Amino acid sequence: MNTHKVFVFGLALLGASLLKAQSVMDTYKAVFTSPPQHVPTTKTPDAPLAGNGDIGITMGGTPDKLCFYIGKNDFWRAYPVYPGGIALPGGLDITIDELRGASYHAEQLPGSAEITAKFSNTYCELKLSAWVAATDNKVVIELQSNKVVTARLRLWAAEGNTSTTAQGLGKVMWVSRSFENTELLRWPTHVALALNSSTDELSLVPGKKMQLVVSAYTNHDTPDWKNKAIAEAGKVSETTIEQLRKKHHVWWNNFWKQSHINIGDSYFEKYYYQSQYLFACSSREGKFAPGIWGPFVTRDEAAWGGDYHLNYNYQAPYWGAFSSNHISLTDNFDQPLLDYMEAGRKHAQELLDCRGIYYPVGIGPKGLCTAMWPLTPEEMLEKYATRENTIDGGYKFLGQKINAVFSVGNMLMRHYSTYDKAYARKVYPYLVACADFWEDYLSLENGRYVIHMDHFNEVMPNKRNGGIWRNRLGDFNSTLSLGLVRMLFQGVMDMSDFLSVDRVRQSHWQDILEKLSEYPLGTTEDGRQSLKNMEKGPQNKDVQPSGLNRVSIHGLILPGGVAGPVTDAKFNAILLNDVAHWADKQRDPNDWGNTSNNGIETCYPGAVRVGYPSDKILSYLKKRIEMNVYPNYWIVQGGGGIETFAAVPLTINEMLLQSYEGVIRVFPNWNRGKDASFENLRAYGAFLVTSAFKQGEVQGVAILSEKGRICKIENPWKGQPVQVTRGNKKSDILYGEYLQIPTAAGEKIELNLYTNQ
Incomplete structure (x- = not known):
């Protein structure tokens, strides 16, 4: 079989279907x-x-x-x-x-x-x-x-x-x-x-x-x-x-x-495209960023003010847009964060005596803070069962120092996906301000950097706890914080290199990376190693391992991107084992990962990245969708709104293409018995990737290099030679587990199994 010809023919069919985009997409309609x-x-x-x-x-x-x-x-x-x-x-x-x-x-x-x-x-x-x-x-x-x-x-x-x-x-x-x-x-x-x-x-x-x-x-x-x-x-x-x-x-x-995908599953394709439709209805270049409910507000007093909630709700809706090559939809993300920097510097200095920026849990556009405690002790008592409305200067930080860094994850996703110099210059001051804060806030103890009083979960007074909350303070080395801080310092170093600035600071940043505490692990009752939410809890108490969960995924995988099979295969195996035990902790038989309140857009793609079998993930995902979804294909959860638009697109994209560890992998977590194809999914390095999987084999890989960077890709045909084609002319034959391919800006290359014919 001439694999190259088969692959090109397959791409031609995909292109033809895209020419009829409107009529094709309308077949994925929602009916009421x-x-x-x-x-x-x-x-x-x-x-x-x-x-x-x-x-x-x-x-x-x-x-x-x-x-x-x-x-x-x-x-x-x-x-x-x-x-x-x-x-x-x-x-x-x-x-x-x-x-x-x-x-x-x-x-x-x-x-x-x-x-x-x-x-x-x-x-x-x-x-x-x-x-x-x-x-x-x-x-x-x-x-x-x-x-x-x-x-x-x-x-x-x-x-x-x-x-x-x-x-x-x-x-x-x-x-x-x-x-x-x-x-x-x-x-x-x-x-x-x-x-x-x-x-x-x-x-x-x-x-x-x-x-x-x-x-x-x-x-x-x-x-x-x-x-x-x-x-x-x-x-x-x-x-x-x-x-x-x-x-x-x-x-x-x-x-x-x-971009386009075809996975031979009309159920998930419909959710894939309807989710992207709903996000495109919600976010647009040059406009204000969408809040928790997007522009679909039907009364005042929207839950949580419909604000920009910074401990994941604001960031998550954008996650599927990067790999789906809908970069323009992410363009409005940064402005509210940049507008709040002056206030964030004031919070850091006045409340923690630190440089850099320190953000509360909720902000809005144009430097607005939405998340202050009630302005009078009486209103505070009515809503939160305590008269103390001056907590943290009157602002809701909820025990978390990491809110500003959460958004660095999205900035790095766009940076690594596009290598756009103008964009890097725009957001680099934000990354440096976050680095300034954490340089001051981290504590070097016994040869390692540790994190005190940055909490894995929100900590606040409420009527359920009778307004008593200080006894819940005291998290030490939260997994969420360790992951996001590691992401921050690796990212600011990468952007510093890219822009050729602040090289003098890199030795300290590298020192932090090398000495930052390891992620806390423990031993479960059945004797396996498992992730802990934090190294120590309040009052220096030991904590039992609870396994990989929504919040720790944020630190390590999404948006953290600091763990995976390439980064640390042994640690990834522990995380994979934790995912395999999610079913043991289900509160509802249809809610694998316990995402009914939050986290469907986090847990399912997180499970893909660590390598849990794709068919099982899709089976669980279908049950979770059917558990609470509206006829408009908006998947519903208790704690947030438009972030669920990322759940299906991101989960499917991660099954078809991954690149977050600096290595492109095609069909990294896909059932080898199912055909699938995709066109123009975006990979880190500013590459647009197209590929097809048929009869148990990758048919070929086409790569468009936007910025002329070196393309590192895992060999799609393990242990076999790969033919590189440039401009319709065969060039190199490559061998090995990972292939490193120099590219020029705007160049298209194709990879096929070398057949010696």
Whole structure:
């Protein structure tokens, strides 16, 4: 068999499928046969969703009383205590009495990025399409009825929570909502919604499609936010809508062409692509970063303020985007962290007498802290069963010093994935500020660096513990902290080399890496070695090994990336054994890894990386999904929202391609009896990788080198020679377990099994 020809043919088929991205992706649609039950909500909505990474729409209500909730990532009540945080701008109600009791059928289409619906009863049938323009601040809703019916329209702004509202009617209908002049408000936010209608009643007639367009702007978009929303709504025409539609389809087609997988499993492929659709609806380059619930906010007082929760919730939604080659979706991640640096330096100096930055658990945009304790002792007593509201200067650090470093993981993922010099220059000061802090905070004792009082879990007073919490302080050498600190110093050294700066500091950073305490291990009752959450607990107490779990995965694997089969095979074997015993500790038979509250996006890809069998992981993952998922394919967990969008894409990508230890591995954890293929998954080193696995053998590997770095790849054909092809010309024949291949920027190379034919 000529392996090279077979591989190229396989890639041609993949390319052809991507040319039909929209129609192919729409086959992975979500179908709704009844109205949503969890809208409005302070958490995850179960309704049809669409968005453009800034504006999101949630279609609530019944056929006769539809409500489109309009959320926006930059509409915040910039108040430092909950219920500060993300807020709801408003929405559009569409009431059609003739549809009372109508059947409900809606679809969420990832390819065309729209919601379609059909409602019918014995009197009439209504068809609906709703989408958020990918390249504009507009929501488009199209209605068509087979009978004459009247649609009553109500454009509304949410009220309360110290906001002020206004409305007007002229050529268009408009409403506005503002947060300003409230004591302690850090900055004002205004939003205007304008509808291209001068009347609140719309007559639908057979054969004619009626198009409603809502234009939405905040003062963070433009100083002229209200006039711009009104003016643009007034300019809407069929021509402008068609122009918007074309740009919308171009954007989404290009998005779906950025990468592709085929694993022969329609169930997981649907979750893979719907999850990526939902994240692309939630995050966009040049816009405010999404909070815990993205732009799908359906009422004020969203849980945890819908803020940027820094001990994993904020970081996790982005994890699947790096390897899926959707880098632009990650572009907004860094700005809130950079904006908070001045405050972080003040916290470090005033609270811990350290240089560098020290971040609380929750922040928002533009230097906002969302996570302060209640401002009065009385409110503190009511909510947390203690009057002490001056803990840590009034800020919620919750016993954790590591919050700022958590985000370094995402910065390093992007750096290693792109080797973009401009990006490295942008975030390097943040990494150095984290290094400054930990140089001061680490303690050198008996020849090793140790970490005092940085806690594995959040520690805080609450009503359950009667407001008593200090007896829970005292973690020593938390596994989470040891992993993330190791990640930090290795990463800052790598970026220092890449930018050719701060070389004089590297000897100290290297000393920290060499002398940092080892990860704590213990012996279980059945005599096996197992990971401990920390070396010692509060009051210097011994702790029993609890095995690899969600929080320790954060330190070691995601985002830590400091453990694995190449880094330390012996230690990885211990972690793999811990994963093999997860079933022993399940609280629910369908909840392997105990992720019902948090961690589905962490535990499952973590299990892949340490080498647990892929088929078992997928079997457990399916049970966990079915345990709590909504019809819109949003996997639900108790402690957070959009982070679950990373769960399936990241788990599948890690089975097909890994590169986090500086070595590319194709199909590293894939059932050798199942065919699969992928195109343009992104590997560390700024490589785009394409490969296919068929009949138990890798068919070939194509690699596009963006930056001309040396490509180190594990031999896909163990123990056999590999033919390298450059520019359609065969070049080297390589041997060995690991192949090191020099590349040039923009060069495409192919690897195939050498057959001597």
